[in-house]
Amino acid sequence: MxxxxxxxxxxxxxxxxxxxxxxxxxxxxxxxxxxxxxxxxxxxxxxxxxxxxxxxxxxxxxxxxxxxxxxxxxxxxxxxxxxxxxxxxxxxxxAFAKLPGTVSSAGEKGNPRTKGGERTVQLTHGSGGDEVSVHVPEKGGSVPRGVDFTLGDAPALLELGDYDEPxxxxxxxxxxxxxxxxxxxxxxxxx
Structure with a gap:
């Protein structure tokens, strides 16, 4: 792997x-x-x-x-x-069909982290089988910077840059x- x-x-x-x-x-x-x-x-x-x-x-x-x-x-x-x-x-x-182009800042925030000087928080978007955990800027942004998922049995974080750019x-x-x-x-x- x-x-x-x-x-x-x-x-x-x-x-x-x-x-x-x-x-x-x-x-x-x-x-x-x-x-x-x-x-x-x-x-x-x-x-x-x-x-x-x-x-x-x-x-x-x-x-x-x-x-x-x-x-x-x-x-x-x-x-x-x-x-x-x-x-x-x-x-x-x-792989991420359920991941929207932008994520509502409504919902429970958690798991803050900082990368490249930008602080993000983890949001849960959707519910039930359509639930996706994404990291978005803590202030002034709804474009996902990361997605939590499982690869095999191991948890993984996919970091996103230039999201939705060709x-x-x-x-x-x-x-x-x-x-x-x-x-x-x-x-x-x-x-």
Missing amino acids: PRTVDLHAERHGNCIGTYQELGTTNEVVVIGDRGWVHYGDKQLESTRTFAKTYAPDRLPAVEEAIGKARGKYVEYPAREVLQYPGLNLCDLGR VRVKPPDRADIVSAEEVKGLDVSVE
Whole structure:
């Protein structure tokens, strides 16, 4: 599971950012129904080590895939990219469909915190199954700065910046892309 995810995402399916896994930072780009992942060298080396240990018969295919993927963006359908833990947050429309563009300051305030000199309070918006806990500026603002949610069994806080602003993203250059089919040897699992 990624330890740190830093994404710029919008409700229209555009997303760009990074996630850390196995001690390396990987880049991700999602535009509509297409996604690209640029795997860091440590991630690729971890795949090689795993294959050597647990699937030595597949090592030649893994080596070939690593050679093709190194320094490139691997292109996937967006739905496959969004299966990575944490990267489902790229799809804000689904991940936070219940989160409104602004939040009423009515309701119980709690859990104050300060970030970047701005003090926020936690508000509960909605009720029952439509309840969302959001952090909004304590004074003079209703635009969410954070959302409390659960990722697996762990509580998490998603910090929001430039909320509801469009994300400007472009696909990687065609010369820097390799298809997932060409590097399917990266998918090493123990059967």
